[in-house]
Amino acid sequence: MLKYIGKRLLQTLLVLFIVSIFAFALIHMAGGNPALLLLPDGASDEAIKAMEHELGLDQPLYIQYIQYMIGVFQGDLGMSTAYKIPVADIIAERLPYSIKLTMGTVLVGCSLCIPLGIIAGSNRGKPVDFFAMFFALLGNSMSAVWLAVLNVFVFSVWLGWLPSMGAESFSNIILPALTLGYPMAAEITRVGRSGMIDTLSEDYITATYAKGISRRVVNWKYAFKNALIPIITLVGMSIGSYLAGAVVVETVFAWPGIGQLTNQAVGNRDYQLVQSLLLVSAALFTLINLVVDIINSLVDPRVSLE
Amino acid sequence: MDEKILEIEDLVVEYKTERATVHALNGVDLSLSKGESLGLVGESGAGKTTTALSILNLLPEASAVIKSGDIRYHGKSVFRMNDKELQSMRGGKISMIFQNPLTALNPVFTVGEQIAVVLRVHQGMSRKAASERAKELLEMVGIAGYRIKDYPHQFSGGMRQRVGIAAGLACNPEVLIADEPTTALDVTIQAQILELMKELQTKYDTSLLMITHNLGIISELCQKVAVMYAGRIIEYGTVREVFKHPMHPYTAGLLNALPKLEGPRERLVAIPGRVADPQDLPDGCRFHPRCEGCQARCKEEIPPMVRVNDDHYVACFGAKEGI
Numbered sequence: 001m002l003k004y005i006g007k008r009l010l011q012t013l014l015v016l017f018i019v020s021i022f023a024f025a026l027i028h029m030a031g032g033n034p035a036l037l038l039l040p041d042g043a044s045d046e047a048i049k050a051m052e053h054e055l056g057l058d059q060p061l062y063i064q065y066i067q068y069m070i071g072v073f074q075g076d077l078g079m080s081t082a083y084k085i086p087v088a089d090i091i092a093e094r095l096p097y098s099i100k101l102t103m104g105t106v107l108v109g110c111s112l113c114i115p116l117g118i119i120a121g122s123n124r125g126k127p128v129d130f131f132a133m134f135f136a137l138l139g140n141s142m143s144a145v146w147l148a149v150l151n152v153f154v155f156s157v158w159l160g161w162l163p164s165m166g167a168e169s170f171s172n173i174i175l176p177a178l179t180l181g182y183p184m185a186a187e188i189t190r191v192g193r194s195g196m197i198d199t200l201s202e203d204y205i206t207a208t209y210a211k212g213i214s215r216r217v218v219n220w221k222y223a224f225k226n227a228l229i230p231i232i233t234l235v236g237m238s239i240g241s242y243l244a245g246a247v248v249v250e251t252v253f254a255w256p257g258i259g260q261l262t263n264q265a266v267g268n269r270d271y272q273l274v275q276s277l278l279l280v281s282a283a284l285f286t287l288i289n290l291v292v293d294i295i296n297s298l299v300d301p302r303v304s305l306e
Numbered sequence: 307m308d309e310k311i312l313e314i315e316d317l318v319v320e321y322k323t324e325r326a327t328v329h330a331l332n333g334v335d336l337s338l339s340k341g342e343s344l345g346l347v348g349e350s351g352a353g354k355t356t357t358a359l360s361i362l363n364l365l366p367e368a369s370a371v372i373k374s375g376d377i378r379y380h381g382k383s384v385f386r387m388n389d390k391e392l393q394s395m396r397g398g399k400i401s402m403i404f405q406n407p408l409t410a411l412n413p414v415f416t417v418g419e420q421i422a423v424v425l426r427v428h429q430g431m432s433r434k435a436a437s438e439r440a441k442e443l444l445e446m447v448g449i450a451g452y453r454i455k456d457y458p459h460q461f462s463g464g465m466r467q468r469v470g471i472a473a474g475l476a477c478n479p480e481v482l483i484a485d486e487p488t489t490a491l492d493v494t495i496q497a498q499i500l501e502l503m504k505e506l507q508t509k510y511d512t513s514l515l516m517i518t519h520n521l522g523i524i525s526e527l528c529q530k531v532a533v534m535y536a537g538r539i540i541e542y543g544t545v546r547e548v549f550k551h552p553m554h555p556y557t558a559g560l561l562n563a564l565p566k567l568e569g570p571r572e573r574l575v576a577i578p579g580r581v582a583d584p585q586d587l588p589d590g591c592r593f594h595p596r597c598e599g600c601q602a603r604c605k606e607e608i609p610p611m612v613r614v615n616d617d618h619y620v621a622c623f624g625a626k627e628g629i
Contacts, residue, residue, distance in 0.1 A: 124368075125368075202409060203404055203406060203409040203410045204409060204410055204411055204412040204413075205412075206359070206364060206404075207402070207404050207410045207411070207412075207470075208412065209362075209364055209396065210362055210364060210396050210397060210401065210402045210404075211396060211397035211401070211423060211424045211427065211473065212392075212393040212394060212395070212396035212397035212398055212424070212427055212428060213393070213397075213423065213427060214389065214393055215389075222412055222415065225414045225415070226412070226413070226414055229414075299414065300413075300414055301413070301414060301457040301459070302413055302414075302457070302459050
């Protein structure tokens with residue numbers, strides 16, 4: 001187990017190295033000049049040159065990359081050009097918000113919809129199944145932007161129950177978590193339902209009934225554990241991507257997480273910040289994947305970690 | 307010996323699919339006495355597994371329709387039992403061993419759990435006691451007890467079938483239904499499994515319904531045999547009598563199709579024609595398109611089961627009564 005984790009962490013380093021090259025290349029290919037954005041309009045050529053020199057932009061690209069990577073290996077993610085504070089501090093301030101939102105989203109997604117998927121799958125063709133499928137179709141079909149605006153309109157503007165922006169209190173998290181959670185819930189319902197339908201047609205389920213086990217126990221114990229396997233993979237993947245930033249939803253609800261930060265950093269051509277954000281996101285994503293694989297091996301004995 | 311535990315009476319079962327109706331069982335009559343071992347033979351698709359699942363009232367709800375007939379366990383219809391009665395019968399009094407050991411065990415639960423659950427449900431054992439007993443059962447079928455915590459994929463096919471047998475025998479059931487328990491296994495393992503079943507059956511005086519298409523297994527293990535064709539029993543009697551004097555051309559064909567070890571080498575004999583298609587059954591005797599002795603009457607009427615002697619019954623117009 002430890003050997004496996006060590007191996008996976010080494011692989012993660014390789015992934016991060018590749019990501020760092022892509023991140024660096026992408027942001028420099030995007031065009032625009034951070035020096036221009038930092039200076040007032042109509043700044044003189046000398047002032048621009050001076051600013052470029054200050055930011056280290058006058059050096060060849062590979063030197064810039066090497067300097068950045070040396071910093072990373074020393075635990076220094078660089079200075080944000082736009083905010084003038086260390087990138088690490090900014091990420092440390094924003095990451096907890098992303099984690100909170102992700103937890104809220106997963107709670108919304110899993111609490112309702114794992115049971116819904118299981119019930120739908122074990123009552124195929126009955127009204128509850130149609131209801132669940134309708135719910136899932138709706139969730140899959142709505143884009144995040146539209147759903148976010150709809151939620152703001154209904155719950156903030158119309159009913160006035162919930163705030164539409166900010167992150168000061170608990171009530172602030174509800175709308176963004178609902179917006180992100182609904183499509184996830186829809187997907188979980190679908191995957192849970194089809195997993196359940198597949199499982200229930202297996203011989204071993206008939207064999208379990210033949211042992212005199214009640215329908216409730218067969219569904220919720222013996223079939224459930226099989227149907228759970230694809231759900232775990234799905235939830236794990238989603239957690240990774242929400243942590244790495246739900247750009248649209250965080251922007252609409254002014255939620256100060258990684259997604260919103262990435263959006264602003266790209267707009268500001270904040271090279272150091274964008275590179276480091278991408279690195280951190282990639283690191284989080286691969287770590288979550290590792291955790292998911294470990295959980296999967298606990299639920300499904302056929303999955304071996306070697 | 308004569309007490310009938312299980313009686314199947316004129317059972318008709320159909321499977322509805324979107325395109326067609328499959329006539330799986332077309333009036334099956336069968337009974338099983340205490341301690342008796344009965345072999346049910348027939349080709350694939352003759353309705354053997356459907357018969358077995360019907361006994362436990364486990365036919366797939368979505369597609370199977372019981373058109374008529376009844377199955378009585380100690381005189382009580384299994385189709386009229388409530389959930390509680392059914393659950394106490396299944397696994398406790400009548401248990402079943404499935405055809406394919408590779409798919410009949412739940413991959414994400416330990417084999418110990420899959421045996422122990424039967425004991426917890428039917429004998430109210432505690433978790434610990436059930437797991438102790440499961441260990442003993444595993445040892446009884448020839449698997450080391452410490453493997454109780456292993457998962458099905460860590461066992462070979464033959465061992466998984468032993469696990470299935472251990473679970474089937476956990477509560478000393480009155481009736482054991484074995485649905486082709488050795489078909490998916492290779493020959494040496496087959497012999498071991500059969501030996502084991504024979505031993506356990508005599509030890510616990512269990513009634514056995516052995517479903518197979520292997521006539522050798524029947525003659526080895528059973529006292530009575532019922533031959534099934536296209537969802538009906540066409541010949542029934544003691545194994546000795548039926549195998550020695552098969553009256554139905556189909557039974558005779560089956561016995562004839564066995565390759566012989568002695569004598570000069572001959573071509574393998576096959577029954578001409580194809581197995582009756584349960585979606586489109588022939589009128590009259592289901593076997594008539596393949597039968598050499600087919601008469602005009604066979605094409606229109608379904609032959610009733612007639613008594614040949616006390617140990618032998620057959621459903622064929624060609625067979626003479628009272629021999």
